[in-house]
Amino acid sequence: MNGNSMLTRRRAIALGAMGTALAATWRPRLAVAAEPIKIGAPLALTGPLGSVGQQLKRGCELWVKVQNAKGGLLGRPIKLLVEDTGGNPADAVRKAQEMVERDGCNIFTGITLSSEALAVVPKLDEWNAIFISSDNGDGRLTAASFVPNFFRANVSAPMGARAVALYLRTAPYKKFYAIGMDYAWGRNSVAVFKSEMENAKKDFVGSVFSPIGTKDFSTYITKIRQSGADACYVTMAGDDYNAFLSQAAHYELPKKVQLLSEVVDLTVPKAVGDAAIGLISSMRYCFRTDNPKNKAFVATWKKEYNAEPDNNEGEQWQALQVLAAGAEKAKSTETKALRAALATVQLDDINGHVAIRECDHQIVQDGTVVRLVKAEGFSYPVPQIIATFPGEKTVPACKQMTYSD
């Protein structure tokens, strides 16, 4: 009895061990086939830049849908993790950390505000995670605040200002004024523009900064008129931008002063209508860029959302295409391998040929300057590309955010 039961126990243990061994050999294989690749998107879906966060979300969702329909990435399905940060840097860090700890996520994108991105990047090493920026403009992210696990797959603020400045070298305007929203981005962008104008020996006659949330721009418009400038550089976003353009049009300011800006989303001409006509701006992504990849993308986008893809939507799509190209090159999404592959990744996509620069992980991409015009088939003024500059000319020197020439 005793021996028998021993035997049974032994046999049971042996069986159990075999089972465990079998399971151990089977499970990883199953995991490789079914375990999804998780992409974390802690987005500012609410707050003052909520409309930007919503755009990034649409970009992520459609890309994941299209990619999964093609069989996913590296044969694995993709799972998108979305959380709302409200545009708050502390919340962005907390939500990203949750994705790392709870979901085992090691890839981030779509973090919306530069202030959020600047809060997240110091944690990337500890989390062993990669962050591919799709819209953060602040020059510091690829300069003083650069970390190896950060990649910027979008045009930065200095690159946007630079494209406009290069365009102005041959444009007929002589005297320049600038107005910016009174916070880091506005001041930084105006400073880059001012130094560019001074380098080009143009007459920069002054600047003014309006507090975020300014509603009545009449005094600022008076100041711009009185400056005697024939062009004014505007660094604004969201509600402030819409209010400024609407009121400038009421005062017929654009008849006397050409308005220029670093970046414009389609939400602006959609909100202010004809008041945006004539605005000259850089765009990070323009849906009218003429190449086959972009045409296919615009068609896919319109089918899904029944609208043209906006500035940030295109940049978000591009950021995920960069991720896919890096993962395929590395044949892995493991952080170390992916980082090495992304650092030199190149692809032909919606913005033409783009390449990540190894020294500071900034994407090198053509600079685009547009003018907003009325065009047939559109209910709002649309961007018309009036100049493009090769990426080598718009990208600053490695880990820099200003230009020397």
Next chain:
Amino acid sequence: MPSLSFLVTEIANALSQAALLFFLGVGLTLIFGIMRIVNFAHGAFYMLGAFIGYSVASLTGNFWLALAVAPIGVGIAGALFELGILRRLYRRDESAFLMVTFGLALAMTDLIRIGWGPEALQVKTPAAFSGIVMLMGEPFPTYRLFLIGAGVLVALAIWQFLERTRLGLLIRATSQNAEMVYALGIDVNLVRSAVFGIGCGLAGIGGVLAAPLLTASIGMAADMIIDAFVIVIIGGMGSFAGSLLGALLVAFVQVFGEYYLPNLALAFMYLLMLLVLVVRPGGLLGKEA
């Protein structure tokens, strides 16, 4: 030395800004005067006015219809809120109103976001006022002239309403001694509903009129409510003339402050409020002063 044309333009700028601020401040002060409550949802009613105005204007192509319909819609929404919710709270202390109206502001903001979407929407300037006039050689939008006119007209109308009509009389009486009015056989609750509705309706007018300048957007409520509070505190809580004076002072200080000292643009309004609170804690035309 500032030229005359500059002064004239800036005064006109300030008057047009004052008109918009007045629509907000006067509603808030009327509600405070009679109900002793601070309506934190006032900015949300103003925003609702802008969005209803957008829908009516874009469906019918008629701005004037929007200007007529939106304030009525907002006024009804306000009166229903008073009837359905605020009325149950009059026996509670003031913090209850603060919580409830603040909560309403948040809820309305999200409902508007769900209903109209997160993006800013264009309300076109009415064709009759879409040009400019030259003031001493400087261009000035006719729409802003219209705003000044509308502000004067509404101020006169409210003044006449308060002085000449039976409801106006009841409103003034209730604000002085609600129990006495009740004892005389008047349904004070009805007066309160009416005042809350009228106050919200005035905010709705402000929202429609501001929309061509600002677009109809989700952010407009939070921005505007602070200005409205400052106006009411400067003018005196509950004082109709005070809200007019407060709107004018804030607008002039803003316009000339932004011009001469743009780096302090945000501070002027609050410095003015501080000064008034130190000199006359009840506001310039307030009762407790």
